[in-house]
Amino acid sequence: MTLITRFAPSPTGHLHIGGARTALFCWALARRHAGRFLLRIEDTDQKRSSESAARGILEDLAWLGIAWDEGPGFDADGRRLGGDPRAVGPFYQSQRLETYRRFAQDLIDRGLAYPAFDTPDELAALRKAAEAEKRTFTYRRSPGYDPARAIARRAAGEPCVIRFAMPPAPVRFRDEVLGEVTVPYEELDDFVILKADGFPTYHFGVVIDDELMGVTHILRGQEHLNNTPRHVALMSAMRHPDGAAFRVPAFAHLTIIANPDNSKMSKRDRDKAARARCKELGVGDLAGALARAAGSPAAHLRALDPSAFAQWITDKTRQLDHDALEDLARVIGITLPEVAVDDFRRSGYLPEAVLSYICLLGWNPGEKDAQGRDLERLDLAQLVAKFSLERVGKSASKFDRAKLLNFNQQSIAALPDDEFVRRWEAWARRDDPHALARLGAARLRAIAHAVKPRCRTLRDAAEVLRFALTADAELTFDPKAIAKACSVERAGALFRALADALRAAPDWSASALDAIVPEVAAAHGATPAQVAPLLRVAVTGTLVSPPLGDTLALLGRASTLARLDRCAAQIDRAGPG
Numbered sequence: 001m002t003l004i005t006r007f008a009p010s011p012t013g014h015l016h017i018g019g020a021r022t023a024l025f026c027w028a029l030a031r032r033h034a035g036r037f038l039l040r041i042e043d044t045d046q047k048r049s050s051e052s053a054a055r056g057i058l059e060d061l062a063w064l065g066i067a068w069d070e071g072p073g074f075d076a077d078g079r080r081l082g083g084d085p086r087a088v089g090p091f092y093q094s095q096r097l098e099t100y101r102r103f104a105q106d107l108i109d110r111g112l113a114y115p116a117f118d119t120p121d122e123l124a125a126l127r128k129a130a131e132a133e134k135r136t137f138t139y140r141r142s143p144g145y146d147p148a149r150a151i152a153r154r155a156a157g158e159p160c161v162i163r164f165a166m167p168p169a170p171v172r173f174r175d176e177v178l179g180e181v182t183v184p185y186e187e188l189d190d191f192v193i194l195k196a197d198g199f200p201t202y203h204f205g206v207v208i209d210d211e212l213m214g215v216t217h218i219l220r221g222q223e224h225l226n227n228t229p230r231h232v233a234l235m236s237a238m239r240h241p242d243g244a245a246f247r248v249p250a251f252a253h254l255t256i257i258a259n260p261d262n263s264k265m266s267k268r269d270r271d272k273a274a275r276a277r278c279k280e281l282g283v284g285d286l287a288g289a290l291a292r293a294a295g296s297p298a299a300h301l302r303a304l305d306p307s308a309f310a311q312w313i314t315d316k317t318r319q320l321d322h323d324a325l326e327d328l329a330r331v332i333g334i335t336l337p338e339v340a341v342d343d344f345r346r347s348g349y350l351p352e353a354v355l356s357y358i359c360l361l362g363w364n365p366g367e368k369d370a371q372g373r374d375l376e377r378l379d380l381a382q383l384v385a386k387f388s389l390e391r392v393g394k395s396a397s398k399f400d401r402a403k404l405l406n407f408n409q410q411s412i413a414a415l416p417d418d419e420f421v422r423r424w425e426a427w428a429r430r431d432d433p434h435a436l437a438r439l440g441a442a443r444l445r446a447i448a449h450a451v452k453p454r455c456r457t458l459r460d461a462a463e464v465l466r467f468a469l470t471a472d473a474e475l476t477f478d479p480k481a482i483a484k485a486c487s488v489e490r491a492g493a494l495f496r497a498l499a500d501a502l503r504a505a506p507d508w509s510a511s512a513l514d515a516i517v518p519e520v521a522a523a524h525g526a527t528p529a530q531v532a533p534l535l536r537v538a539v540t541g542t543l544v545s546p547p548l549g550d551t552l553a554l555l556g557r558a559s560t561l562a563r564l565d566r567c568a569a570q571i572d573r574a575g576p577g
């Protein structure tokens with residue numbers, strides 16, 4: 001039998017890093033056993049789902065390199081993902097409504113599901129009564145329920161939901177990670193399977209689709225563990241038109257991904273970080289935030305309603321719209337903690353670093369390296385070769401940002417220079433067009449060997465080269481750096497000698513330029529370590545930059561000389577040397 005896994009996201013926002021981990025494990029298990037990995041979009045919540053979120057999820061998966069064999073079609077770098085070779089689609093649940101309706105009807109016909117007409121007020125009253133008696137609310141059909149009448153009311157067009165009549169017995173199933181699970185009947189209500197709008201609930205859609213799509217292994221987050229007994233009860237009750245029973249696939253519920261303080265890693269963490277920073281800065285309202293935004297593009301923040309901001313700043317449960325939050329972060333000068341795959345992508349992470357980090361969240365290969373240490377880092381081929389559900393852990397996995405950053409730095413360092421430039425260009429085109437326009441891939445190529453080792457993320461490249469992205473007339477000189485560089489004896493004379501040598505330099509290549517500092521130093525009885533800072537601060541404004549020859553070659557002669565002039569004027573004004 002072919003092993004079939006699936007990833008079934010609800011398209012209500014960006015792909016969370018935990019979702020990516022689920023998708024990766026599904027993919028790895030399928031690859032390991034020469035099976036199939038399919039992708040299904042669970043868009044049954046009409047209000048919260050959107051086509052753009054679905055596209056975003058496909059893009060995120062494709063960017064990570066998690067390729068689905070079946071599912072929505074998608075072109076990724078000339079490769080076609082998805083498709084429907086077994087004719088089990090469509091893969092958007094909103095396109096399968098007729099199928100759900102037919103299965104619901106079969107359950108109704110067999111007395112295993114029933115229409116329910118309760119209004120929201122009636123449900124609230126039932127809930128309140130349960131609360132008053134200190135018991136958890138569990139919906140059951142009322143003793144006087146008349147099936148024939150209910151069916152007639154439904155046929156007459158009265159709005160209703162369809163509920164599953166939970167069979168009065170405990171539900172048992174085996175989880176590959178957590179072992180045997182038993183849930184008593186008392187904890188399982190007659191849950192809704194078909195909503196009043198004709199859409200299935202998650203429980204119903206998932207059970208039918210996993211069956212019809214032949215899914216053999218369901219891997220999903222532990223937050224779904226409470227749902228699984230409902231699904232198992234449904235699977236046991238359901239049958240195909242030819243009478244064949246539904247299968248019960250294997251389940252594996254994956255660990256929660258947690259922050260260092262053990263809270264669940266969630267999108268709210270981003271709001272929390274921004275709120276804390278606003279409080280620190282005393283930014284209490286939208287007007288205050290916008291005052292800080294003066295001169296910087298913050299269109300989404302400007303479009304925000306002041307009362308929405310006021311509610312957000314005081315109410316911890318609220319979230320700002322994604323783009324407005326990004327604008328706000330820029331204005332208050334923080335980097336939001338990355339939570340979604342797209343956040344990591346924007347921050348300049350490489351997909352291979354993200355993958356090799358997330359595969360260790362809740363799973364380990366259980367092998368040592370040649371030195372007897374736990375295997376630190378795997379690539380996809382190694383993951384596929386070693387992946388098994390037996391080594392999936394039970395307890396929450398802490399998300400270690402420092403470790404991921406370290407993986408990313410290693411991944412960047414391992415790229416050939418050309419590939420580094422190609423990746424940076426692709427990243428900058430989408431996420432930092434300003435840097436791309438100012439720097440250009442060709443100029444980066446010339447200095448890639450010097451920039452690459454200084455980058456922990458692709459975003460860092462622009463930081464390392466910030467001096468080159470700034471117009472000569474706008475370069476500012478860090479006064480502390482100037483003071484430090486000028487603390488050498490006869491700084492003024494050394495500075496002039498440097499300028500003269502550079503003006504006269506016959507060869508403006510990095511290697512020729514590298515020789516100038518030692519020559520000037522030798523001619524003036526100084527050391528290169530005393531002279532180099534003078535030049536560096538003059539052309540970059542700071543004391544850190546790639547090697548001087550590379551720095552000058554990148555800037556070019558005109559820019560270098562213009563900067564030296566401006567710096568000399570500044571030094572004259574400040575008076576040292």
Ligand code: GLU
Pocket residue numbers: 007008009010042202206219220221224
């Ligand atoms: N649509 C569900 C979600 O996004 C899928 C859960 C499952 O894998 O069954 O959480």
